[in-house]
Amino acid sequence: MDQLRDTLKVHNLRTTTCREDVLSTFINRKNALSHGDLEGALGENYDRVTIYRTLKTFLEKGIIHKVLDDEGLRYALCSHSCSEEKHQHDHIHFKCSSCGETNCLENLHIPAVHLPDGYQPENFNLLIQGVCPKCN
Amino acid sequence: MDQLRDTLKVHNLRTTTCREDVLSTFINRKNALSHGDLEGALGENYDRVTIYRTLKTFLEKGIIHKVLDDEGLRYALCSHSCSEEKHQHDHIHFKCSSCGETNCLENLHIPAVHLPDGYQPENFNLLIQGVCPKCN
DNA sequence: AAATATTCTGCAACTCTGTTGCAAGTTAGC
DNA sequence: GCTAACTTGCAACAGAGTTGCAGAATATTT
Secondary structure, three states: OHHHHHHHHHOOOOOOHHHHHHHHHHHHOOOOEOHHHHHHHHOOOOOHHHHHHHHHHHHHHOOEEEEEEOOEEEEEEOOOOOOOOOOOOOEEEEEEOOOOOEEEEEEEEOOOOOOOOOOEEEEEEEEEEEEOHHHO | OHHHHHHHHHOOOOOOHHHHHHHHHHHHOOOOEOHHHHHHHHOOOOOHHHHHHHHHHHHHHOOEEEEEEOOEEEEEEOOOOOOOOOOOOOEEEEEEOOOOOEEEEEEEEOOOOOOOOOOEEEEEEEEEEEEOHHHO
16 A cells, blocks of 8 residues: 555655554454453564554654543544644544444534633543443 | 541541651642552552552542552642542642652642533643752 | 774663453442 | 451563664665
């Protein structure tokens, strides 16, 4: 897929099979993935450390973003072009307590919150846990 | 402090110095604490494992709740009486990117969100990162 | 197409976080 | 005070994440 290479190029990253594979794993599975998920999917081909570093690089370049979770950290693709300079996310994350999948609800935005004086918000993260449509 | 003993008793927990100390640490510092914070404060008196188990117990009994965070897990006191059966939290967490403290904004509630059909929400967690009044 | 500079990868080693089993110590209730 | 039930500390382990370094791969220049 040339699209993978393009994405990497746009973010000034060299094309390597590991990066292509990690990226395409994010694209194919659509939910948020942990390092462990990726290691499970690609671990035979790449070293643990390489996967960690790939995630870190993607994070810095704005290709993926962190998804907080009761039981750890996951990552999901940034939909709108985030950059090295600024991540901009205001969508909601939903974690299913039945199947365990976490997904970005791209269409739902976090409602505005009026903070008391003195608080300067920069970054919002809303996680909703419950049962997803598939498991319902 | 008898209040500490009372709190423990209410939740059917035996009075031990470790539990009293952990509880009073949460009461004195008012922000959310990680296991590491507690180990720093009490680590010379108690074993790491004991602190872990104390946190786990408090969590199950509804004395503290989890606070999600970019860089790990913290815990904070439940203000309204949560129980073993049900935790009920709808307040907002604010993490200061300058001093690193995370606090519960007890007075601010998470705004209602209208989820698409099929999603059954059970649990909300909103983390706002930015600069707090102290660091502003 | 070859040489070079730059960047990535794998390995080894390590740190930090969190868990489990078990024996010894402590608490609460009688 | 005695007993049953619970809690703690220790040791050992599992998992998550990081760092340094040498060798391999990529992009670039000629």
